[in-house]
Amino acid sequence: MTGGRTTEQPPAPPVDAGPGPLITLGVIRTGYATREDCPRRPWSRPEPARIHLAPAYADIVLGLVPGVRLFVLWWGHQSDRDILTRPVVHDAPPIGVCASRGVHRPNPIGVTLAEILDTAPGVVTVRGMDCVDGTPLLDLKPALTLAGTHLQ
Amino acid sequence: MTGGRTTEQPPAPPVDAGPGPLITLGVIRTGYATREDCPRRPWSRPEPARIHLAPAYADIVLGLVPGVRLFVLWWGHQSDRDILTRPVVHDAPPIGVCASRGVHRPNPIGVTLAEILDTAPGVVTVRGMDCVDGTPLLDLKPALTLAGTHLQ
Numbered sequence: 001m002t003g004g005r006t007t008e009q010p011p012a013p014p015v016d017a018g019p020g021p022l023i024t025l026g027v028i029r030t031g032y033a034t035r036e037d038c039p040r041r042p043w044s045r046p047e048p049a050r051i052h053l054a055p056a057y058a059d060i061v062l063g064l065v066p067g068v069r070l071f072v073l074w075w076g077h078q079s080d081r082d083i084l085t086r087p088v089v090h091d092a093p094p095i096g097v098c099a100s101r102g103v104h105r106p107n108p109i110g111v112t113l114a115e116i117l118d119t120a121p122g123v124v125t126v127r128g129m130d131c132v133d134g135t136p137l138l139d140l141k142p143a144l145t146l147a148g149t150h151l152q
Numbered sequence: 153m154t155g156g157r158t159t160e161q162p163p164a165p166p167v168d169a170g171p172g173p174l175i176t177l178g179v180i181r182t183g184y185a186t187r188e189d190c191p192r193r194p195w196s197r198p199e200p201a202r203i204h205l206a207p208a209y210a211d212i213v214l215g216l217v218p219g220v221r222l223f224v225l226w227w228g229h230q231s232d233r234d235i236l237t238r239p240v241v242h243d244a245p246p247i248g249v250c251a252s253r254g255v256h257r258p259n260p261i262g263v264t265l266a267e268i269l270d271t272a273p274g275v276v277t278v279r280g281m282d283c284v285d286g287t288p289l290l291d292l293k294p295a296l297t298l299a300g301t302h303l304q
Contacts (some may be wrong), residue, residue, distance in 0.1 A: 019227040019288055022171035023258050057258065059236050063247030070250075075171040084211050088257075095215030104274055106175050106209065107290045109225055111263060118229035137261045138173055140250035 015090040025060065027052040028074055030129050035078055035103065038130045048117055049129035051137055057120040061140065068116045074131050076108030096121040110135070113143055177212065178289040180206040180226055182281050187230055187255065190282045200269055201281035203289055210274040213292065220268045225291040226283050228260030262287070265295055 030049040032038045051072070053061060064070070081105040085094040097105040114126035123142070182201040203224070205213060216222070219290045235256040237246035249257040265277035276292070 018176050018229070019174035020218040020233070022174065023233075023259060024170050050219065056235065060250045060258065062237060062242075062245070063251030071263060073259070073263070077170070081172070081175075084209065085214060087223055088215075093214070096212040096213045098293065099215030101293050106177060106212065107289060108226070109261060109291055111223060111225070111293060138171065138256060141253050141263060142251065 015147070016070055018046060023057075023073065024054065024075075025057045025139070026051055028052075028072070028129060028131055028133075028135040030131060030135070031129075032132050035132055039133060040130075046127055048125050048127050049114070050122040051126060051140070053122045053124075053126070053137070055122065058115040061119070061122075061124050063121055064116055064124060064142075066116050066118055069143045070114060070116065070126075071139075071141045071143050072110075072112045072114050072126065072129065072137070073141070074110040075132075075136040075138055076103045076105075076110050077136060078103070078132065079108030080104045081106050083107060104129045109138065161278030167295045174227065174290060175209075176204070176206065176227070176288040177209045177291070178192065178203055180204075180224070180281060180285075180287040180289055181281055182283060182285045182287070184282075184284050184285075187284055191285060198279055200277050200279050201266070203276040203278060203292070205274045205289070206263070207274065213271070213274075213276050215275060216268055216271055216292070216294075218270055218283075221295045222266060222268065222278075223291075223295050224262075224264045224265070224266050224281065226262040227288040227290055228255045228257075228262050228283075229288060230255070230284065232256040233258050233260060261290065293297050 023120060028049060028051050031047045086100060086102060087094050087095050110131055112130055114128035116124060116126050118125040180201060180203050183199045204255060235249060237248050238252060239246050262283055264282055265278035268278050271275040
């Protein structure tokens with residue numbers, strides 16, 4: 001702890017710099033009908049999931065090919081956004097939601113590492129997804145560089 | 153390519169399942185005043201960044217400690233959200249923004265792997281950030297499990 005570092009007062013972000021409205025770029029079809037069905041260790045589950053792009057956004061996946069690992073960003077539409085902390089064990093203080101990877105958090109943006117199995121116009125089939133069927137897609141980002149250099 | 157996989161028509165997400173409004177949980181202070189100043193390989197840049205939580209959300213980081221690697225989710229408030237594809241080389245077709253990690257995309261949510269250097273009430277000091285000074289914070293997620301098992 002370096003208390004001195006906390007004395008600096010940060011400026012509030014500019015009024016026009018706040019997050020804008022999110023766009024549903026597509027829908028993620030998985031075999032998990034409910035949150036309870038979703039795997040805790042998705043990389044141990046081979047079931048493919050299909051990411052269906054909305055027609056207006058089909059071009060955003062041009063260039064993605066099978067074998068590419070990517071981060072799938074999705075909106076946890078079943079999350080409780082009012083939860084800020086969560087218990088760990090009965091006699092320990094709670095931890096903040098940012099110290100966990102649970103789905104309940106103020107901005108329920110899921111980040112799942114997945115691997116592309118197949119691509120077709122407007123559809124990307126992946127393995128490794130852990131969200132419920134019908135989850136809104138927010139973004140896809142290649143993870144190869146991170147996996148190969150940054151996270152090793 | 154398995155064209156048959158594309159024949160299934162996905163249902164549109166329920167009307168009430170779309171992304172809700174994002175909340176600015178804090179502000180990320182970095183040494184990069186402009187996007188041009190931001191490093192391409194942030195893990196090669198030791199400069200610390202300070203994540204200042206908004207007072208109402210200070211508890212969401214309880215339990216985070218130095219040494220933890222986490223994904224910092226931030227809002228690219230300087231991004232062009234209308235860009236869907238980008239050129240690669242002059243004689244090749246463009247790729248979709250989801251085949252790149254550029255900042256310009258319909259939902260400009262940055263995902264940066266960072267390492268905690270220090271924690272204090274309402275402030276988390278990290279290294280590895282690559283966003284401009286004053287970027288709105290959206291979320292933090294521990295990356296240890298991914299780094300230790302999933303991405304190795």
